[in-house]
Amino acid sequence: MAKIIKGKPVADKITEELSKEIEEIQKQGGQPKLATLRVGERGDDIAYERGATNRAKKVGIEVDSLVLPQHISQEDFIEELEKLNNDTSVNGILIFRPLPKQIDESVIKYIIAAEKDIDCFSPLNVGKMAEGDPTGFNPCTPTAVMEILDFYGVEVKGADAAVIGSSMVVGKPAGMLLLNQKATVTTAHSKTKDTAQVARNGEIVVVGVGVPKLVKEDWISEGAVVIDVGINVDEDGNMCGDVDFDNVQEKASMITPVPGGVGSVTTTILAKHVVKAYKQQNQ
Amino acid sequence: MAKIIKGKPVADKITEELSKEIEEIQKQGGQPKLATLRVGERGDDIAYERGATNRAKKVGIEVDSLVLPQHISQEDFIEELEKLNNDTSVNGILIFRPLPKQIDESVIKYIIAAEKDIDCFSPLNVGKMAEGDPTGFNPCTPTAVMEILDFYGVEVKGADAAVIGSSMVVGKPAGMLLLNQKATVTTAHSKTKDTAQVARNGEIVVVGVGVPKLVKEDWISEGAVVIDVGINVDEDGNMCGDVDFDNVQEKASMITPVPGGVGSVTTTILAKHVVKAYKQQNQ
Numbered sequence: 001m002a003k004i005i006k007g008k009p010v011a012d013k014i015t016e017e018l019s020k021e022i023e024e025i026q027k028q029g030g031q032p033k034l035a036t037l038r039v040g041e042r043g044d045d046i047a048y049e050r051g052a053t054n055r056a057k058k059v060g061i062e063v064d065s066l067v068l069p070q071h072i073s074q075e076d077f078i079e080e081l082e083k084l085n086n087d088t089s090v091n092g093i094l095i096f097r098p099l100p101k102q103i104d105e106s107v108i109k110y111i112i113a114a115e116k117d118i119d120c121f122s123p124l125n126v127g128k129m130a131e132g133d134p135t136g137f138n139p140c141t142p143t144a145v146m147e148i149l150d151f152y153g154v155e156v157k158g159a160d161a162a163v164i165g166s167s168m169v170v171g172k173p174a175g176m177l178l179l180n181q182k183a184t185v186t187t188a189h190s191k192t193k194d195t196a197q198v199a200r201n202g203e204i205v206v207v208g209v210g211v212p213k214l215v216k217e218d219w220i221s222e223g224a225v226v227i228d229v230g231i232n233v234d235e236d237g238n239m240c241g242d243v244d245f246d247n248v249q250e251k252a253s254m255i256t257p258v259p260g261g262v263g264s265v266t267t268t269i270l271a272k273h274v275v276k277a278y279k280q281q282n283q
Numbered sequence: 284m285a286k287i288i289k290g291k292p293v294a295d296k297i298t299e300e301l302s303k304e305i306e307e308i309q310k311q312g313g314q315p316k317l318a319t320l321r322v323g324e325r326g327d328d329i330a331y332e333r334g335a336t337n338r339a340k341k342v343g344i345e346v347d348s349l350v351l352p353q354h355i356s357q358e359d360f361i362e363e364l365e366k367l368n369n370d371t372s373v374n375g376i377l378i379f380r381p382l383p384k385q386i387d388e389s390v391i392k393y394i395i396a397a398e399k400d401i402d403c404f405s406p407l408n409v410g411k412m413a414e415g416d417p418t419g420f421n422p423c424t425p426t427a428v429m430e431i432l433d434f435y436g437v438e439v440k441g442a443d444a445a446v447i448g449s450s451m452v453v454g455k456p457a458g459m460l461l462l463n464q465k466a467t468v469t470t471a472h473s474k475t476k477d478t479a480q481v482a483r484n485g486e487i488v489v490v491g492v493g494v495p496k497l498v499k500e501d502w503i504s505e506g507a508v509v510i511d512v513g514i515n516v517d518e519d520g521n522m523c524g525d526v527d528f529d530n531v532q533e534k535a536s537m538i539t540p541v542p543g544g545v546g547s548v549t550t551t552i553l554a555k556h557v558v559k560a561y562k563q564q565n566q
Binding site: 127168191 | 407411443449451465466468471474476481
């Protein structure tokens with residue numbers, strides 16, 4: 001029976017560390033600040049904004065929440081973004097994605113200041129991640145995965161890791177971060193011949209594909225550590241992951257729940273990145 | 284008995300295409316130009332410079348070869364590099380690495396203009412590679428690997444690929460390029476428990492570790508395609524790869540020789556990137 005490895009204790013520990021750090025910064029007259037940039041009124045964005053804002057405020061980060069009209073032109077959006085880039089009181093910028101169609105993300109990602117880009121939108125930060133350069137900002141979700149593994153004492157170095165999914169949001173960066181920590185990484189995806197076999201070879205299995213309960217017991221080796229990055233809604237309307245939790249729980253040694261797993265750490269990573277950005281900008 | 288897949292026919296085909304393309308460009312009054320930047324008189328650099336220059340000139344690219352004194356300061360080096368960045372007649376810049384100790388590569392890689400960085404020194408191009416963004420410049424050696432696979436009709440999509448080595452020069456980028464083409468990629472390295480087993484699982488095996496003749500027959504599955512990126516000198520003073528060619532040749536379906544394999548394609552990739560840079564800069 002697997003140990004259920006929740007995100008909350010991980011988030012709590014980081015939160016506590018950040019609070020102390022920010023207290024120190026404030027004593028010296030400083031103040032880390034996050035600016036969020038949302039276009040329109042998508043429910044997902046609003047929920048994420050609320051989570052990120054609450055978490056940031058909780059540790060003592062100031063938050064400016066900018067909301068732009070749904071039909072704003074790309075030009076006007078860029079103007080607003082550049083104001084944030086140039087505002088020296090703003091240390092981190094979080095843009096909610098996907099942006100509406102009239103705004104081309106492949107243009108915007110080059111405009112956000114890389115040193116304020118706390119969720120790895122800029123290709124420069126993607127490059128730093130690939131190189132293992134610690135000055136960059138890795139994307140929050142795969143970083144949360146690594147924090148969970150670290151918190152629960154899972155040895156990554158030399159472990160056989162299976163990453164199921166190769167999206168730019170989860171699978172690819174998770175594979176890079178695991179490889180940077182010297183796991184032996186296999187990445188599987190829609191064109192993989194035998195994804196179940198790839199998963200079975202993993203001592204650490206990270207799943208991020210967006211298919212409810214895809215991963216069953218026979219995909220998991222006895223004693224594997226299973227990290228479920230999926231957030232889906234099942235046929236009964238309940239939130240579930242990409243892993244069939246009840247089924248896999250018997251076989252894994254550790255497993256993250258959904259909800260309450262990876263998702264509950266991501267906004268804390270954002271807050272951590274704002275503080276990192278503050279420190280880099282005020283060295 | 285494996286088919287020996289040489290680099291020359293691959294290089295010849297690309298050379299022919301490039302020559303035609305440059306002829307067209309010249310007809311319209313254009314002229315692609317490469318600038319090489321070497322510090323000191325290292326034999327490796329000089330050999331690579333000669334190879335790159337000859338190949339570029341062969342297809343009609345103009346080449347400026349800049350040589351700076353061994354003990355040049357970082358400041359003066361940067362000044363020279365910025366001249367090339369700003370020189371609109373220069374489309375591609377190739378800096379020979381490693382640079383001498385007094386010049387910090389982690390600084391220089393941010394200074395080379397990304398749009399002229401034909402060998403993926405800039406983290407921005409690393410980011411584009413990770414994202415699979417075709418506007419970037421991928422590093423020449425792993426790109427040569429992909430060109431060879433393509434030329435000899437090796438199906439990458441869905442193939443099980445084993446990458447042995449995780450350096451930023453070969454293993455990591457080769458893994459990214461294979462993943463971008465939808466291979467199922469496993470990357471092994473010094474911390475991997477059973478590298479031989481990883482290799483045996485590969486239908487395509489790319490080796491770049493710098494250990495002479497490391498890969499033996501029992502590491503390779505019957506019919507695998509073996510791409511040897513190693514360039515070493517064996518105990519008899521002969522050039523050899525990371526794969527024990529004579530031994531593995533019996534089992535693989537295709538194998539690149541060393542010399543005459545991947546290494547004979549890289550300078551052609553450089554030339555191709557100069558032309559790509561020219562076209563991007565003159566759209």
